[in-house]
Amino acid sequence: MACVPLVHVQAGDFSLAEEVRRLTGGRRDVGAVVTFTGLCRDEGGRLDALELEHYPGMAEAEIGRIAAEAAGRWPLTGLTVIHRFGRIAPGENIVLVVAAASHRRAAFEAADFLMDFLKSRAPFWKKEHAAGEAGVWVEATExxxxxxxRWQR
Incomplete structure (x- = not known):
């Protein structure tokens, strides 16, 4: 059975434990689960919040497209991508990738691929809010x- 990725773009928080349980519960073909949780940093104490904006529908479609590519490149048994939007305070969750597979290498590589995409090309606009300053828009780094x-074919 082919892996059908689950993608959510949401304002609310997520539970790592619940998402892992959803992908593995009762399954005997899962030998590895790799998770990545991205958190909002405080940038040395200067950041009050990170604000993420997106176009509803567009972000889900683009993340879904790249998640489907990952599911086609690696033999996954499950894949979940959750990305939050809105105002996120330091220490709060921003993104979750959960990749499940029969073997570890596929899960590691799929999760790494997805995070590289999310950091460089996901359709979100990010604004950093520092204490006492107007927000500043930030872009992906070089x-x-x-x-x-490295993932380009």
Missing amino acids: KDRDDMK
């Missing part, structure tokens, strides 16, 4: 773009 290049 390092983020370089990381994505």
